[in-house]
Amino acid sequence: MHKNFRKIAKISLVLVYLVIIAGAVVRMTGSGMGCPDWPKCFGYYIPPTDISQLQWQPEFAYNEGQVIIREESLWVAKEDFTTGSNYNKVNWESYQRHDYAVFNAYHTWIEFINRLLGALAGMATLFLALASTSYWRKDKKITLISWLVVFGMGFQGWLGATVVYSVLEPVKITMHMVMALFIVALLVYLIYKTDSISQNEKYDKKVTLTIWIALGLTLIQIILGTQVRQFVDHQIDLLGENAKNIWLVNPSIQFYIHRSFSILVVLINLYLAYSISQKRLGYSKIKWVLGLLFIEVITGVVMYYFDFPFASQPLHLILAAFLFGIQFYLVLEATKGKISQKSL
DSSP: OHHHHHHHHHHHHHHHHHHHHHHHHHHHHTOTTSSOSSSSBTTBSSOOSSGGGGSOOTTOEEOTTOEEEETTEEEEESSSEEOOSSOOGGGEEEOOSOOOOOOOHHHHHHHHHHHHHHHHHHHHHHHHHHHHGGGTTTOHHHHHHHHHHHHHHHHHHHHHHHHHHTTSOHHHHHHHHHHHHHHHHHHHHHHHHTOOSOOOOOOOHHHHHHHHHHHHHHHHHHHHHHHHHHHHHHHHHHHOTTOGGGTTSSOOHHHHHHHHHHHHHHHHHHHHHHHHHHTTOOOTHHHHHHHHHHHHHHHHHHHHHTTOOTTHHHHHHHHHHHHHHHHHHHHHHHHHHHHHHHHO
16 A cells, blocks of 8 residues: 555645635635535535526425525425425425525536535545555554544535535635645645655755745735635625726735735745755755745736736635645755754
8 A cells, every 4th residue: 555655645635736726716706605505505415507496396305404495595394205286384494504595506516516526635535544554553653644634624624514604704714724724734744754765855954944934924924815805805795796996995904914924925935045055955846936926926916906807816825825835845855854864
């Protein structure tokens, strides 16, 4: 299983990033409530494609838990039954989690694909944990962290449910994103630790500290970014989706902090790249960091000055998630060098 473990870890990481991408698309399209219940979607494992499937029908067999929309509310079948010629309220109970009762096939299927990718990622991490048992005697940490990923995915699924039940409460959305990055970090760790190729073992205390600081700043910047996005979502609700040119006319204080903070993030990473080059440490991933930062800044500028072009918002978020993963890899490289020095 050793030879397959790293491959499964890479597949798991790709799937987790696909879930992050899907989540960004969900937010871009406003599809977060496309499935108002969880884990099913309107009570179905395969969601409906037309509103008629969610309307009460005479002489129709309903299963327990199936959902209909009636009088602008969600109603859930209490048990398996077949309707008569007239609607009987006794067979139904009101959905209690929230009062959101809107069907949009486009939003529903976008959210469903997001959940499907989440389920696939969960299955992949479970296979990863099972494969990790082959490392138990050699390195127990790999096995323990692999199972931690599984529990993390389960917790992430629960967070996803709370996001839906809260009707997209901003704080819960931020927690959902931070948890996704935590899972990314664990998977990157497993991929790095099981690399059979000799890894860079050079170490510099100051550079290592700077890498940690750069990673922390990126995480703070991502959290600030989610708060800015929450403000934009609020503006969309107030002003409408066609008023892009005035969404940021009177921005929140978080926007100014986020924009100014980006300068600090860029500067510290430029300094880091200079230090790595001058000291010949060989951390080549810093080039990826600078490239992603450049595109990240461009997308931020484009959103502000060109009124949020299509896909600019999810791209901005996705790039940040990739940036975090690569910076965490740099942390592992630097820490490996420190451990190697101590063992000499």
